[in-house]
Amino acid sequence: MKKLLLSLAVTSALLATITPVCAYEKGDWVVRVGMTSVAPDDSSSNVVVGGTDLGIGVSVDNNTQLGLNFVYFFKPRLAIEVLAATPFSHDIGLDTVGALGSTKHLPPTISANYYFADPSAKLQPYVGAGINYTVFFDEEFTSANSDAGFSELELDNSLGLAAQVGVDYMLNQNWLLNASIRWIDIDTEANFDLNGSAGSVDVDIDPFVYSITAGYRF
Numbered sequence: 001m002k003k004l005l006l007s008l009a010v011t012s013a014l015l016a017t018i019t020p021v022c023a024y025e026k027g028d029w030v031v032r033v034g035m036t037s038v039a040p041d042d043s044s045s046n047v048v049v050g051g052t053d054l055g056i057g058v059s060v061d062n063n064t065q066l067g068l069n070f071v072y073f074f075k076p077r078l079a080i081e082v083l084a085a086t087p088f089s090h091d092i093g094l095d096t097v098g099a100l101g102s103t104k105h106l107p108p109t110i111s112a113n114y115y116f117a118d119p120s121a122k123l124q125p126y127v128g129a130g131i132n133y134t135v136f137f138d139e140e141f142t143s144a145n146s147d148a149g150f151s152e153l154e155l156d157n158s159l160g161l162a163a164q165v166g167v168d169y170m171l172n173q174n175w176l177l178n179a180s181i182r183w184i185d186i187d188t189e190a191n192f193d194l195n196g197s198a199g200s201v202d203v204d205i206d207p208f209v210y211s212i213t214a215g216y217r218f
Protein backbone atom coordinates (compact mmCIF):
# COMPACT_ATOMS: atom_id res chain seq x y z
CA MET A 1 0.00 0.00 0.00
CA LYS A 2 2.82 2.31 0.95
CA LYS A 3 4.47 1.48 -2.35
CA LEU A 4 1.28 2.22 -4.22
CA LEU A 5 0.85 5.57 -2.43
CA LEU A 6 4.47 6.41 -3.12
CA SER A 7 4.16 5.61 -6.80
CA LEU A 8 0.93 7.63 -6.96
CA ALA A 9 2.72 10.54 -5.32
CA VAL A 10 5.62 10.23 -7.77
CA THR A 11 3.24 9.94 -10.70
CA SER A 12 1.23 13.00 -9.68
CA ALA A 13 4.43 14.95 -9.06
CA LEU A 14 5.58 14.00 -12.54
CA LEU A 15 2.20 14.96 -13.98
CA ALA A 16 2.38 18.30 -12.18
CA THR A 17 5.65 19.09 -13.91
CA ILE A 18 4.26 17.95 -17.25
CA THR A 19 0.73 19.31 -16.82
CA PRO A 20 1.31 22.72 -18.40
CA VAL A 21 0.79 20.80 -21.65
CA CYS A 22 0.46 24.02 -23.55
CA ALA A 23 3.73 25.58 -22.51
CA TYR A 24 6.16 26.10 -25.33
CA GLU A 25 9.63 24.76 -24.74
CA LYS A 26 13.03 25.61 -26.06
CA GLY A 27 13.53 23.69 -29.30
CA ASP A 28 9.82 23.50 -30.22
CA TRP A 29 8.85 23.97 -33.85
CA VAL A 30 5.42 25.12 -34.98
CA VAL A 31 4.19 25.00 -38.56
CA ARG A 32 1.00 26.91 -39.33
CA VAL A 33 -1.06 26.83 -42.53
CA GLY A 34 -4.06 28.97 -43.40
CA MET A 35 -5.27 32.10 -45.11
CA THR A 36 -3.23 35.30 -45.23
CA SER A 37 -4.76 38.51 -46.51
CA VAL A 38 -2.75 41.57 -47.56
CA ALA A 39 -4.79 44.77 -47.23
CA PRO A 40 -2.77 47.78 -48.41
CA ASP A 41 -3.11 51.01 -46.44
CA ASP A 42 -1.63 52.69 -49.46
CA SER A 43 -0.76 56.20 -50.49
CA SER A 44 1.21 57.41 -53.47
CA SER A 45 2.90 60.35 -55.06
CA ASN A 46 1.45 61.73 -58.27
CA VAL A 47 2.41 59.91 -61.43
CA VAL A 48 5.10 61.76 -63.37
CA VAL A 49 5.62 61.10 -67.09
CA GLY A 50 8.41 62.75 -69.05
CA GLY A 51 8.85 65.32 -66.26
CA THR A 52 5.13 66.23 -66.24
CA ASP A 53 3.13 65.74 -63.03
CA LEU A 54 -0.18 64.14 -64.07
CA GLY A 55 -1.83 65.28 -60.84
CA ILE A 56 -3.14 61.83 -59.94
CA GLY A 57 -1.78 58.90 -57.97
CA VAL A 58 -2.31 55.15 -57.89
CA SER A 59 -3.93 52.68 -55.51
CA VAL A 60 -3.43 48.98 -54.76
CA ASP A 61 -6.20 46.48 -53.94
CA ASN A 62 -6.43 43.60 -51.43
CA ASN A 63 -5.46 39.99 -51.99
CA THR A 64 -5.72 36.74 -50.01
CA GLN A 65 -3.43 33.74 -50.41
CA LEU A 66 -2.33 30.53 -48.69
CA GLY A 67 -0.13 31.56 -45.78
CA LEU A 68 2.59 29.51 -44.09
CA ASN A 69 4.37 30.21 -40.81
CA PHE A 70 7.47 28.44 -39.55
CA VAL A 71 8.17 29.11 -35.88
CA TYR A 72 11.15 28.04 -33.79
CA PHE A 73 11.35 28.59 -30.03
CA PHE A 74 14.87 29.30 -28.91
CA LYS A 75 13.53 30.06 -25.42
CA PRO A 76 10.14 29.13 -23.87
CA ARG A 77 8.80 32.64 -24.47
CA LEU A 78 10.87 33.71 -27.46
CA ALA A 79 10.40 32.47 -30.99
CA ILE A 80 11.67 33.27 -34.45
CA GLU A 81 8.96 33.17 -37.09
CA VAL A 82 9.11 33.18 -40.87
CA LEU A 83 6.03 34.20 -42.86
CA ALA A 84 5.76 32.66 -46.31
CA ALA A 85 2.85 32.49 -48.73
CA THR A 86 1.80 31.70 -52.25
CA PRO A 87 2.33 34.80 -54.42
CA PHE A 88 -0.01 37.71 -53.80
CA SER A 89 -1.54 39.38 -56.84
CA HIS A 90 -2.69 43.00 -56.69
CA ASP A 91 -4.47 45.21 -59.19
CA ILE A 92 -3.03 48.71 -59.46
CA GLY A 93 -5.51 51.48 -60.23
CA LEU A 94 -4.93 54.96 -61.59
CA ASP A 95 -6.96 57.30 -59.37
CA THR A 96 -10.23 58.49 -60.97
CA VAL A 97 -9.24 56.84 -64.27
CA GLY A 98 -9.48 53.10 -63.63
CA ALA A 99 -7.38 49.97 -63.93
CA LEU A 100 -3.71 50.57 -64.69
CA GLY A 101 -2.11 47.16 -64.32
CA SER A 102 -1.16 44.51 -61.82
CA THR A 103 1.77 43.00 -59.97
CA LYS A 104 2.56 39.88 -58.01
CA HIS A 105 4.76 39.82 -54.94
CA LEU A 106 6.17 37.62 -52.24
CA PRO A 107 6.63 39.25 -48.84
CA PRO A 108 8.91 36.94 -46.81
CA THR A 109 9.04 38.29 -43.26
CA ILE A 110 11.19 37.17 -40.35
CA SER A 111 10.09 38.20 -36.86
CA ALA A 112 11.10 37.72 -33.24
CA ASN A 113 7.99 36.98 -31.18
CA TYR A 114 7.63 37.35 -27.42
CA TYR A 115 5.00 35.27 -25.61
CA PHE A 116 3.96 36.92 -22.36
CA ALA A 117 1.08 34.84 -20.93
CA ASP A 118 1.22 32.21 -18.20
CA PRO A 119 2.98 29.29 -19.94
CA SER A 120 0.21 26.87 -18.94
CA ALA A 121 -2.57 28.99 -20.46
CA LYS A 122 -4.35 27.72 -23.56
CA LEU A 123 -4.45 31.21 -24.96
CA GLN A 124 -0.92 32.33 -25.82
CA PRO A 125 -0.75 35.92 -27.10
CA TYR A 126 2.45 37.38 -28.43
CA VAL A 127 3.93 40.52 -29.89
CA GLY A 128 6.59 40.54 -32.57
CA ALA A 129 8.85 42.71 -34.61
CA GLY A 130 10.96 41.96 -37.63
CA ILE A 131 12.13 42.58 -41.14
CA ASN A 132 10.29 42.21 -44.44
CA TYR A 133 11.70 41.87 -47.92
CA THR A 134 9.09 42.17 -50.64
CA VAL A 135 9.92 40.94 -54.13
CA PHE A 136 7.68 42.23 -56.96
CA PHE A 137 7.38 40.29 -60.20
CA ASP A 138 5.08 39.78 -63.20
CA GLU A 139 4.32 43.51 -63.29
CA GLU A 140 2.12 44.31 -66.28
CA PHE A 141 -0.24 46.94 -67.63
CA THR A 142 -3.80 46.08 -68.62
CA SER A 143 -4.07 45.27 -72.32
CA ALA A 144 -5.94 48.56 -72.92
CA ASN A 145 -3.08 50.51 -71.31
CA SER A 146 -0.51 48.46 -73.24
CA ASP A 147 -2.38 49.34 -76.44
CA ALA A 148 -2.25 52.99 -75.35
CA GLY A 149 1.53 52.84 -75.18
CA PHE A 150 2.33 51.92 -71.57
CA SER A 151 5.16 49.37 -71.27
CA GLU A 152 8.00 48.07 -69.14
CA LEU A 153 6.31 48.37 -65.75
CA GLU A 154 8.82 47.57 -63.01
CA LEU A 155 8.43 47.87 -59.22
CA ASP A 156 11.48 48.15 -56.96
CA ASN A 157 11.78 45.51 -54.25
CA SER A 158 11.23 46.75 -50.72
CA LEU A 159 13.09 46.23 -47.44
CA GLY A 160 11.26 47.41 -44.33
CA LEU A 161 10.17 46.82 -40.76
CA ALA A 162 7.27 44.60 -39.71
CA ALA A 163 5.34 44.52 -36.43
CA GLN A 164 2.66 42.12 -35.28
CA VAL A 165 0.33 40.92 -32.57
CA GLY A 166 -1.04 37.40 -32.57
CA VAL A 167 -2.43 34.61 -30.47
CA ASP A 168 -2.08 30.83 -30.42
CA TYR A 169 -5.00 28.87 -28.97
CA MET A 170 -3.71 25.49 -27.87
CA LEU A 171 -6.24 22.76 -28.69
CA ASN A 172 -3.99 20.11 -27.19
CA GLN A 173 -0.31 19.22 -26.90
CA ASN A 174 0.23 19.41 -30.67
CA TRP A 175 -2.57 21.26 -32.42
CA LEU A 176 -3.38 24.93 -32.20
CA LEU A 177 -5.28 27.71 -33.91
CA ASN A 178 -3.70 31.09 -34.61
CA ALA A 179 -4.81 34.57 -35.55
CA SER A 180 -2.44 37.44 -36.21
CA ILE A 181 -2.35 40.99 -37.53
CA ARG A 182 0.85 42.42 -38.97
CA TRP A 183 1.76 45.82 -40.23
CA ILE A 184 4.51 45.82 -42.82
CA ASP A 185 6.35 48.84 -44.17
CA ILE A 186 6.44 48.19 -47.94
CA ASP A 187 7.50 51.13 -50.10
CA THR A 188 8.28 50.93 -53.79
CA GLU A 189 8.93 53.04 -56.83
CA ALA A 190 7.17 52.00 -60.01
CA ASN A 191 8.89 52.85 -63.28
CA PHE A 192 7.47 52.50 -66.77
CA ASP A 193 7.61 53.79 -70.29
CA LEU A 194 4.84 55.70 -72.07
CA ASN A 195 5.46 56.04 -75.79
CA GLY A 196 9.16 56.73 -75.21
CA SER A 197 8.77 58.95 -72.12
CA ALA A 198 9.96 57.65 -68.76
CA GLY A 199 7.31 57.56 -66.05
CA SER A 200 7.41 56.89 -62.33
CA VAL A 201 5.33 56.92 -59.17
CA ASP A 202 6.29 56.32 -55.52
CA VAL A 203 3.90 54.02 -53.67
CA ASP A 204 3.71 53.33 -49.91
CA ILE A 205 1.77 50.09 -49.75
CA ASP A 206 2.20 49.65 -45.97
CA PRO A 207 -0.34 46.82 -45.68
CA PHE A 208 -2.09 45.28 -42.72
CA VAL A 209 -1.68 41.54 -43.10
CA TYR A 210 -4.31 39.30 -41.49
CA SER A 211 -3.75 35.58 -40.96
CA ILE A 212 -6.00 32.78 -39.70
CA THR A 213 -4.15 29.47 -39.51
CA ALA A 214 -4.09 26.02 -37.96
CA GLY A 215 -0.79 24.96 -36.46
CA TYR A 216 1.06 21.84 -35.42
CA ARG A 217 3.76 21.78 -32.79
CA PHE A 218 6.55 19.20 -32.71
Ligand code: NI
Pocket residue numbers: 185186187204205206
Ligand atom coordinates in the same frame (compact mmCIF):
# COMPACT_ATOMS: atom_id res chain seq x y z
NI1 NI B 1 5.99 52.98 -45.76
